[in-house]
Every structure is written in C-alpha cells, then in structure tokens.
Amino acid sequence: MTEAALITRPDETVARALPSNVEAEAAFLGAVLIDNRVIEELTSPILPQHFFEPIHARIYERILQLLDRKAVVTPITLKPYFEADEALKDLGGAAYLARLTADGQGLLAPRELAGQIYDLALLRELVSVGRNLVNSALDTSESVEPMEQVAQAEAALYKVAEGASTGSEAQGFATATRTALGMIELALLSGGHISGTTTGLTSVNEKIGGLHDSDLIILAGRPGMGKTSLATNIAFNAADRLRRDLADGIEADKSVGAATAFFSLEMSADQLATRILAEQSGISSEALRMGKISRDDFQQLSYASQRLAELPLYIDDTPALTIAALRTRARRLKRRHDIGLVVVDYLQLLQGSGRANDNRVNEISEISRGLKTLAKELGVPVIALSQLSRAVEQRDDKRPMLSDLRESGSIEQDADMVWFVFREDYYVAAREPKRPEEGDDAKTHEMHAAWAAEMERVYGTAELIVAKQRHGSTGKVRMRFESRITRFSDLADDALGGHNYE
Numbered sequence: 001m002t003e004a005a006l007i008t009r010p011d012e013t014v015a016r017a018l019p020s021n022v023e024a025e026a027a028f029l030g031a032v033l034i035d036n037r038v039i040e041e042l043t044s045p046i047l048p049q050h051f052f053e054p055i056h057a058r059i060y061e062r063i064l065q066l067l068d069r070k071a072v073v074t075p076i077t078l079k080p081y082f083e084a085d086e087a088l089k090d091l092g093g094a095a096y097l098a099r100l101t102a103d104g105q106g107l108l109a110p111r112e113l114a115g116q117i118y119d120l121a122l123l124r125e126l127v128s129v130g131r132n133l134v135n136s137a138l139d140t141s142e143s144v145e146p147m148e149q150v151a152q153a154e155a156a157l158y159k160v161a162e163g164a165s166t167g168s169e170a171q172g173f174a175t176a177t178r179t180a181l182g183m184i185e186l187a188l189l190s191g192g193h194i195s196g197t198t199t200g201l202t203s204v205n206e207k208i209g210g211l212h213d214s215d216l217i218i219l220a221g222r223p224g225m226g227k228t229s230l231a232t233n234i235a236f237n238a239a240d241r242l243r244r245d246l247a248d249g250i251e252a253d254k255s256v257g258a259a260t261a262f263f264s265l266e267m268s269a270d271q272l273a274t275r276i277l278a279e280q281s282g283i284s285s286e287a288l289r290m291g292k293i294s295r296d297d298f299q300q301l302s303y304a305s306q307r308l309a310e311l312p313l314y315i316d317d318t319p320a321l322t323i324a325a326l327r328t329r330a331r332r333l334k335r336r337h338d339i340g341l342v343v344v345d346y347l348q349l350l351q352g353s354g355r356a357n358d359n360r361v362n363e364i365s366e367i368s369r370g371l372k373t374l375a376k377e378l379g380v381p382v383i384a385l386s387q388l389s390r391a392v393e394q395r396d397d398k399r400p401m402l403s404d405l406r407e408s409g410s411i412e413q414d415a416d417m418v419w420f421v422f423r424e425d426y427y428v429a430a431r432e433p434k435r436p437e438e439g440d441d442a443k444t445h446e447m448h449a450a451w452a453a454e455m456e457r458v459y460g461t462a463e464l465i466v467a468k469q470r471h472g473s474t475g476k477v478r479m480r481f482e483s484r485i486t487r488f489s490d491l492a493d494d495a496l497g498g499h500n501y502e
Helices: 003-012 022-034 036-041 054-068 075-082 086-090 095-100 110-138 146-161 173-189 202-208 227-247 269-281 285-290 295-308 323-337 360-378 390-394 410-414 424-430 442-458
Strands: 216-221 260-264 313-316 341-345 382-387 417-422 461-469 475-482 487-490
Touching (some): 146 323, 202 461, 202 475, 216 227, 216 360, 227 260, 227 269, 227 382, 227 487, 260 323
Parallel strands (some): 260 313, 341 382
Antiparallel strands (some): 417 461, 461 475, 475 487
C-alpha cells in the first residue's frame, strides 16, 4: 500500500457506530429504580456522562440528585421532573420510566451492567482522543510541534485512564459544594487543623491548614537556608503518615498523609535517602557519608532503614528534565502509585519546551504555569523549590520578600502559596568578629561577647515566612532546625508564630 493510500485511508473508511449498549443502560436504571441501594454497592464510579443515551444520562443525574437529598427514588417520584421532557415523549413519556422497572432483570447483575457502561464510556473517550490525535497530526496549516502534540495526547489518555470525561462540561455547584464539604469534614476529623495533606509540622499545619489539592506552593530561599531539607522533611512526613494510617486500618482517602513523588534535579536519590536516614536515626549526614559510626549507630541505622522500607516515597533523580517530561512522569506515578504530593527540587533546573530558550524569563513563566497545570490536572499539591536573587544579600535585613523571586514575576502569580525559609543564625555566624586573644583590648572582648549572646539567641531556629496564601493570612512560623541531621521540627515556644508578614 502506498503512502498516499495510507494518508487518505481515514477519509475512505465506512463510519462505524460508537461503542454502546443502550439496553444495558436501561436495565441498570431499572435496577436502581427498584432498589436504590444498588448505587451504594457499585465498584465502578458511574456518572451521568458515562451513559450513551442522553435521556438515560438525564434520568441518572436526577436520581443522584434525589438520593443526595435522602429521598426514595421510584418511577413515580421521578415523573414530575420529566413530564415536559421532549426526548422522553418520543419514548412514550412518563410510562417509559415504569417500563424500565418492568422485568427487573437488571437486579440479577447490576455491578456487571455498571462495569460495562463504564468500560464502553472509556472506549468512546478513546475514540474521541484518537480522532483528535489523527486530525491534529494531519493538520499542518499551523506550526508543527510534534512533541507538544505527544504531550497533549498523553494528558488526554491520562484523563481516560483516570475515568475522567475528556468532553466534560462545567460542573454544577452542588458537585463543587460536596467536594468542599468533604474537605471540611477531613479538617474536622483531623482535630480542626488540617483540610489537606499534612506537612508533619504542627505549627505549619495550623498556619496553612495543610497542603491543599491542586495548589502550587513555591518554597524559596537563599543557598544554605535549608529549603531542600524542609522539602525532604515534608515529603517524608506525608509519606510516613500515610504508611502509619494504612497500618492502623485507616483508608487512604481518610488519611492526611500521601504517597509522595520527589523529583530531585540537584541531588541523587542516594543522597536524599542518606538525609532521611540521618534524620530518622539521629546520626549526622556527615558521619554517615564518611563511615564514622559505631556498631550501635549502625544497628540504629538498620532499624531506621527497616521502618523506611515500606515508605510510599518515590524519588526521580533524572537530571535536566523538561517540564513536559516531568508532567509525563508524574502522571505515570499517579496512575501506578496514586501519589498525593509532588515535590520538585528545584524549579530553575527544569527546562522549557525549547521554544522560549532564547528568553529565560519566558521559559521560567512556562515552567511555573506547567507546574500549576500539573497540580490541577492530578488534583494534588505541588511544592516547587526556587532560588532567590542576590538582592537579599544587599539588604541589612536578610529576610526575603516576594520581589526577590528570581527571574520571573509569573512564579509569584502562578503560586497559591509562597514560602520563604530564613535562618538568622546562618548570617549571624558569618558576622563573627575576631576571636579575642590574650592581650586584646576590652572592646574586642565586648564585641565577641555581644556576638556570642546574639548567636545563642538565634542558634538552631528558623522561620518559615508565608508571604502569599490564597487560603488564609500571611505570617511567619518559627521552627527548630538541627543542622547536624538536617531536620526541621516544631519549636516548643512559638509565641511569635502568628505575626503578620509585611
């Protein structure tokens, strides 16, 4: 067969009917109208858009609405809602609702019928994705970007794999309200603090209410502030909470923990694992790397590694990822391991599509938009680490500000939350005056004593500055930081935790 024939073949094929089984839909609706409890026993999440026949979709949607109001649904209770439905009149009017329950055969296998309806709906979506893919691939009237088309096709296939409708309309406010109430219920069950995924730090959870699904959180700081350490701590805490909850018999969707994907473009997977081992065993990272540990330390390390063996934390240390490749890998992890949190270390090491490489600001804008899109697409929080400009070092007060975000204002615009990590002891240590020696004057001793007093005041503490938050107020949270094992934890006295950020 020639190439020309291959190209023209789609236009020559005889039109085929879309996969559907209207009889199975009618039998399933009849089963639901006879026994409303059928819906509660389904394993496949059947939604109105999964029905091929539009009138069946409208009937099922009305059934769900009435059940949500705790009403009993029968052909008689449905009748007032469909008396003016023109499509139903063609089928015999309200009498059609009674015919659905006439034989009751659907009660023999309602789950199997629901499974078939669901599977056929996915096949129809696959047909739609394939048709769009063929049309866009054959259309060369605009600029040809094959990799962009591949990324779009993969995103569409991911939606099909997740059971989402690729052609879904805007959701009703009732659906959005139910989702919001579910989040509020989760916050209530957690003790009134968390409506999202836990950070593992009580003071931070109380400030932000946990990590919210579909949010992009930018975690920024100058080198040496510990932003990678904090991100690693949060990733471990979320994954460990899920592990413990599952072990206690708590369902994953009721847990405030989450399986976590950590994309480390700067450090290798074994370096991150060493950090987590150091944190959990209490042995310094330096001692672990150099092997300066005792037999007791090694035994403690062995116990820690056994506890971490079942940790749902997945590390991808592929360097120089593009934003498209990162989204592809994240979708795969979501599909395979149902991840509930994504961490990217760090944003500036990601690459754009290649179209904006001549302009770094445009490329960073593309990356930040891509990360926000990923958060919404997967319905998970995304924490992206970011560098700050050197403008911080030129000021007397080294606390970062939003204007310090490096290379693009779109980072601030796309983010739902912006956090800054600030460790005053880092800068105080760098200002250490000359150590007094025997014979030095009193002023030298006084200067060093004043420095030592200041160092004692700030040593081992850190601030998480919440500079932007769409869900609540800004402010700062004081934390404890153990640099030896790179661990952030709650500070016992957090009296300054609620100060407003200016």
